[in-house]
Amino acid sequence: MTSKRQLQQTYSPIDNSVYVERALASSEDVNDTLQKAVEAQANWLHVTLQERAAICYKMVDAFIANEDEIANQLCWMMGRPIQYARGEVAGLAERARYMIDVADEALATIRLPENTGFLRYIKREALGTAFVIAPWNYPYLTAINVIIPAIMAGNCVVLKHSAQTPLCAEQLFNAFQKAGLPAGVFQYLHLSHADTEAVIKDRRIDYVAFTGSVAGGVMVESASCGRFIGVGLELGGKDPAYVRADADIEHAVATCIDGAFFNSGQSCCGIERIYVDSRVFDEFVCKSVDLVKGYQLGRPDDIYTTLGPMVKASAAGFVRSQIQDAISKGAIAHIDANDFPLDKVGTPYLAPQLLTNVNHQMRVMTEESFGPVVGIMKVDSDEEAIALMNDSEFGLTASVFTQDIDIAVAIGEQLETGTFFVNRCDYLDPALAWTGVKNSGRGCTLSALGYESLTRPKSFHIKILQ
Missing domain, CATH: 3.40.605.10 (Aldehyde Dehydrogenase; Chain A, domain 1)
Structure with a gap:
């Protein structure tokens, strides 16, 4: 000592x-x-x-x-x-x-x-x-x-x-x-x-x-x-959200994007991967892109800033490497970093990024990112979504967006997670036990x-x- x-x-x-x-x-x-x-x-x-x-x-x-x-x-x-x-x-x-x-x-x-x-x-x-x-x-x-x-x-x-x-x-x-x-x-x-x-x-x-x-x-x-x-x-976690076809899309977009990018994505229970029913996938992505483009990346002591820097340049570098790995394997990046002038390699300032055409062979969908990036993946059934949500070494929280609460609860019973949310995410109710499974x-x-x-x-x- x-x-x-x-x-x-x-x-x-x-x-x-x-x-x-x-x-x-x-x-x-x-x-x-x-x-x-x-x-x-x-x-x-x-x-x-x-x-x-x-x-x-x-x-x-x-x-x-x-x-x-x-x-x-x-x-x-x-x-x-x-x-x-x-x-x-x-x-x-x-x-x-x-x-x-x-x-x-x-x-x-x-x-x-x-x-x-x-x-x-x-x-x-x-x-x-x-x-x-x-x-x-x-x-x-x-x-x-x-x-x-x-x-x-x-x-x-x-x-x-x-x-x-x-x-x-x-x-x-x-x-x-x-x-x-x-x-x-x-x-x-x-x-x-x-x-x-x-x-x-x-x-x-x-x-x-x-x-x-x-x-x-x-x-x-x-x-x-x-x-x-x-x-x-x-x-920590690699927390998933699943948006069913019957979800309130406006609410799902606002909630998931806030859950993914608040605190520059540096939340153990933040949304890091989103699975969306193919019938509403395009609408969800379009509205999400519009919302992410509205973020203001800047110094956190500026009252107008809505997205601050990551904690260290090395942390931002790790997320950049995940994004590049995904793009190299066919992912589509929907946000142009040039629209966020403070985004510079070697600094903790990192533009938010939203990726589609992603899969679980990409690091961004399996490694904890802990940064302002989220992958959105198309699914065709509840069963496919459940399998993908459980395909992780982590199990802290998971969210489902739907207007059918009975089906949501049935899905939640099958998920390997410590906390299950319906129509919300990234919140700790002190009356509920905070716990996790797996890693x-x-x-x-x-x-x-x-x-x-x-x-x-x-x-x-x-x-x-x-």
């Missing part, structure tokens, strides 16, 4: 300037942080649920009060257009408040039916310290999914945020401080990859929640191997079920002597 402080620099995708510099935690910093968490948890465990809730509600209020600064930081750290940046503040508030509200139900003692001469019940106990490793693309939403239920359940939390968005950890810490959270219950560390792995291996960590790449998930599982602790992994990871956050992985059941079997 790092014994002396190294410098971490965050380069803004806006102009490649250094926006943030932070010293990485030393081995002493890490040891102090983990020890404080252990000591704080011994006391926090005995704080009533009502008191925990009051502090967490205050944290949300303090966070919202600083939304202008938070939005500006998001714009500069990860490139989200300023006109959309405040939306993440509202999203955090919605999820946090829901998870606070449902804690009573989720953590309630399970009373078993009366059995003469015995008392039997099951309690849910805190694990200890949760280590949360959060990504840059939705830096607050992904983190809060675990932070609030972990703290409400009586755990302490140590947050390691992405090197691209280090100020997010500090904003959350400041909001908790303003809310009066006892010292040590919520802390953060700026860490290298190697030191992150070392923290996972530390005996003082009792649970790990990771959101990021499949490769990152493999590292987390490997580092935690043999420790017998819980690990939650949310690893999208394992575990569950949000909903009352989100508390299960952050607690352990403890059974009480009491014989009453007469």
Whole structure:
């Protein structure tokens, strides 16, 4: 583990300037942080649920009060257009408040039916310290999914945020401080990859929640191997949408295109491939092209920008390579990059692209793109659409657009996915479990079920002597 402080620099995708510099935690910093968490948890465990809730509600209020600064930081750290940046503040508030509200139900003692001469019940106990490793693309939403239920359940939390968005950890810490959270219950560390792995291996960590790449998930599982602790992994997707012939085409186009290009396509549950019934295919493509051509690619600090840069030039380069691979294999590109003057090779600014004549031999239809490109493929039946939607290593979300809800549900029952949408996409309802299958990871956050992985059941079997 790092014994002396190294410098971490965050380069803004806006102009490649250094926006943030932070010293990485030393081995002493890490040891102090983990020890404080252990000591704080011994006391926090005995704080009533009502008191925990009051502090967490205050944290949300303090966070919202600083939304202008938070939005500006998001714009500069990860490139989200300023006109959309405040939306993440509202999203955090919605999820946090829901998870606070449902804690009573989720953590309630399970009373078993009366059995003469015995008392039997099951309690849910805190694990200890949760280590949360959060990504840059939705830096607050992904983190809060675990932070609030972990703290409400009586755990302490140590947050390691992405090197691209280090100020997010500090904003959350400041909001908790303003809310009066006892010292040590919520802390953060700026860490290298190697030191992150070392923290996972530390005996003082009792649970790990990771959101990021499949490769990152493999590292987390490997580092935690043999420790017998819980690990939650949310690893992204290649999420499909299917537009049936009876769909409201205007609604389907608007929803799918927004789901594909919002946040410059940098969403784990964004739409990355669209299958359209052949009877409405041409209409869907025509309306989609018109909509995509209306995007304004520009600096995200410009209020008129609707499509900001990708987070790094290398990320844009990866998407460009997918597009070129598809075109070389016969795909048709419907958007002229020349209509988006800021699109330049070697920069994170990338024009949106919509491809047809695509198939599953093309990388753009199988690899996670995580950028502003979507392939649209013609299908002739529900059965063909289902087979193609399931033909993926991922399974995070899937969407069907139709006016026949019964058929939609029947299709959804056959899809290999964690969340199934009808006539919408790319949204997390905090009342529903957020989970994935296959390489999208394992575990569950949000909903009352989100508390299960952050607690352990403890059974009480009491014989009453007469």
